[in-house]
Amino acid sequence: MDFPEELSMGERIRALRESRGMSRAVLAGMCNRGPDWLKKIENGDRELNSHTQLLRLAAALAVSDLSVITGNPSDVAAMVPSGRLNHPAMPAIWEAVMTRPLVFRPLTTPPDPAQLQGRVDQSWRLWHTSEHNRTEVGALLPDLIRDAETAVRVLDGVQRRAALVALSDVYRLTGQATAYIAPAELAWVVADRALTAAQDADDPAAIAAAAWNMGNILRETAYHEEALRVVVEASGLIRSHLERAPDDWRGIYGALQLHAAVTYARDGAEGDALRCWEKGNEVAKSLPVSYVHPSTVFGRANVDFHEVSVHTDLKKAQKALGIADEIDPEIMPSTERKARLWVEVARGHLQRGDRTAALMVMQVAYETGAETVRFTPTARSVAADLWRKAPRALRPQAATLAELVGVNPAS
Template structure:
């Protein structure tokens, strides 16, 4: 009987080009799209996939891995000596405890049931701790197990419909906090479980802010799954914006902020598609939303604010592969206005991507050093940063190789 199953790219022996084609097909990406994102021609990519030309050098392999969101470099190369996680970071030591709390269903736990107001106070403290910590997963790993169980208990123990809705809103936010911990760790099914439970709890709460936040995180999860999921990400974003629109005339700042954050997410996805005008059009809408907020306002979950729009502009330019524009936006942005250490580190990484695109690798490495100073854990889990560092360890310049190697040791890509 003929076997029509898709070949396993990780079964030996499979040539590099075959692996590229199989992984591209699994992402639902056409050859012209992948070639365009790599800055190469479809005919060049066809020759790579057919084995008609030599395997590209490491910088191009890393770019292919970045675009295809390959988890482990060895999955692409077939060389187990290159077993390096790119877009999935190392499993945190506290991941098992958080996973156990998420998977548990506390039906007969003998512990006091907290009120929704009590959970709100704990959540506020947890978000503050996340933004001020250089290693936010370490902090969240301590807080989340009890928060998750207590929020589940609060929903079960609610005496009235109003109390239950308030508890569901708090539970949804606990799942949002959990998603920041789980993201880029080696358990993608857990990430989706958290995102889906957060959305269900948000719907049950009937709270516009909770629904907006859950949609924001769900759209990100779809977009990060690859181009084949971009349409779903857009559908989630646009539906959430349509839902929030009637609330905006009298909405509190947090609802205005989540609306602006969703508008930027639509622009982010458009930039990933290479849709220049659409991406900047959504950025303009988000910028107008930010200007309606107080100058010092900073949304604790999405980081949406006036201060973040400069960083968002850098991200749009980088995703559009516009190196010069990325650098211009980096110069215009005010990184010192970003109060969150992990968000500042992410902005520095986006700046480094821009400098790399603009053929300024020395500045890119220096900017990644700044990201490491702001939040070491953020750069350790960021695939783009890891790709740039690995690429520069192969640079012709001895000084760049040395600086990249030193940073690779700090990040955990190379042994000391």
């Protein structure tokens, strides 16, 4: 819908609700709230400050761009994660996940959990180093899923626990590789299986890693409060082990703190966001300078990268860009994470209204990790914004970027 610029946010929500034939009770219920809460927002008697609730309203109203609701043309377009993107790897992954056999035939040679874990670790490295990580890792996942499921069913004792940890890692990797391309039901199945396998293994580090993965899915589907609860519980579970724990246990604990920092920042909770980032920063200081967690890539570089993300989400573009100026992206071993850093820098430039700089940075992001940009909603939002509002002299470059990223100009 095209709204007059003078309409308030509440008036826009009411118009959208009425255009869809929805009562206040129905829309409020979809946001886990009562009709009085929605009535006050629509009438302007209550401000809508929660990013989580704003996302839920947008998803319930089938609005794909938050700026339609906020009505502020200077805002960076924020895509609502309601739809899914197509990728050729999905059918085979879907089949492997959703057609798990109920009966496993005995094997002549028992599977080796160490060898299985080695394959999983190699796949994580590929995820972080390949420019086309979804395609290349997606091709490996169906066999990994089946082999890990088989190992868990045919082994017992210590070997079965090791296989369960590998299975949890496989499903965590599946969640990463299928983010934004998997149907919602598969995303939840994968996250739940990762956590269940880790709990069955009774391995605190695996449970914490699976909780980090679950938190990602909860946050990206606008359940910020639930994401924070999972992260806090997982942090508590592993905290008592940290004094004598291996580096990777501290690494996943640090990753949980950074996850909470970004989640708080997206809700505008600056104090909580910076407090959690500082916790992650302290963990990084306690680890070797060159340390990098194998799956979350937690380490010195990732802590610095997250500081940029936190300030961008807090709409403090000048601070974010100042931090980014002091970062050497090449110290990050993850191509995927480097591409996401450049997207965050582009978002910062957009917040300042500098679309020329944003376009230049987005071109670098795409060259760094094409599939990261093509299949990440924030990156697609930046590309779409640039296509619509780039300076006249740069419109051809903005159109080329939009075409590469796969942004529909009609959107």
